[in-house]
Amino acid sequence: MSWAAPDDIFFSTSLAAYLDKKLLVLLRDGRKLMGLLRSFDQFANAVIEEAYERVIVGDLYCDIPLGLYIIRGENVVLIGELDIEKEELPAQMVQVSEAEIKRAQKAEKEEMLLKGLMRKRMEFLDLD
Amino acid sequence: MLFFSYFKDLVGQEVTVELKNDLAIRGTLHSVDQYLNIKLENTRVVDQDKFPHMLSVRNCFIRGSVVRYVQLPPDGVDVDLLHDAARREARGA
Numbered sequence: 001m002s003w004a005a006p007d008d009i010f011f012s013t014s015l016a017a018y019l020d021k022k023l024l025v026l027l028r029d030g031r032k033l034m035g036l037l038r039s040f041d042q043f044a045n046a047v048i049e050e051a052y053e054r055v056i057v058g059d060l061y062c063d064i065p066l067g068l069y070i071i072r073g074e075n076v077v078l079i080g081e082l083d084i085e086k087e088e089l090p091a092q093m094v095q096v097s098e099a100e101i102k103r104a105q106k107a108e109k110e111e112m113l114l115k116g117l118m119r120k121r122m123e124f125l126d127l128d
Numbered sequence: 129m130l131f132f133s134y135f136k137d138l139v140g141q142e143v144t145v146e147l148k149n150d151l152a153i154r155g156t157l158h159s160v161d162q163y164l165n166i167k168l169e170n171t172r173v174v175d176q177d178k179f180p181h182m183l184s185v186r187n188c189f190i191r192g193s194v195v196r197y198v199q200l201p202p203d204g205v206d207v208d209l210l211h212d213a214a215r216r217e218a219r220g221a
């Protein structure tokens with residue numbers, strides 16, 4: 001990867017334009033990390049400072065602080081620049097504690113399992 | 129190299145990128161690189177309610193490996209040119 005000249009930052013796909021900015025990083029496992037981009041490389045490996053995970057379950061959300069993170073590029077789906085003048089989340093969303101969001105996550109997981117189970121039970125009916 | 133060159137010519141056009149995690153993002157193609165990583169500007173998510181965390185994201189970098197489709201305007205593609213380029217590439221390879 002050739003070194004970009006100062007002006008190249010604006011036209012190229014490099015993450016240099018995002019350095020020291022507060023970003024949203026979506027990971028392949030569905031997690032949403034947020035924090036300041038401090039470093040990156042050609043594989044989209046990234047160093048995020050003051051990172052936190054934003055867990056969202058329905059209308060509830062919680063920010064769990066993580067500290068200094070190095071993310072392996074293969075897990076990165078998207079890196080988004082947050083517009084500071086816009087609201088990060090819809091107004092109806094409520095911030096809750098870590099314990100509460102973990103409970104909500106567990107409830108959602110059980111609901112998904114139950115749905116999957118019921119679907120499997122119905123499959124023998126061959127209704128389609 | 130063919131699609132890298134092709135996308136370079138598409139810079140400035142409105143596209144919708146559909147990712148492997150089913151997220152679809154509409155925006156202006158800002159830049160592309162050899163890995164087909166994509167930078168979009170002026171983005172909005174197609175199904176905003178399903179992805180509330182994307183509300184304030186206006187520009188983003190999308191890793192090439194997670195793209196499923198890039199949806200283009202039908203008149204944004206010169207199919208014959210692409211066809212010729214593909215034939216040339218196939219002959220050379």
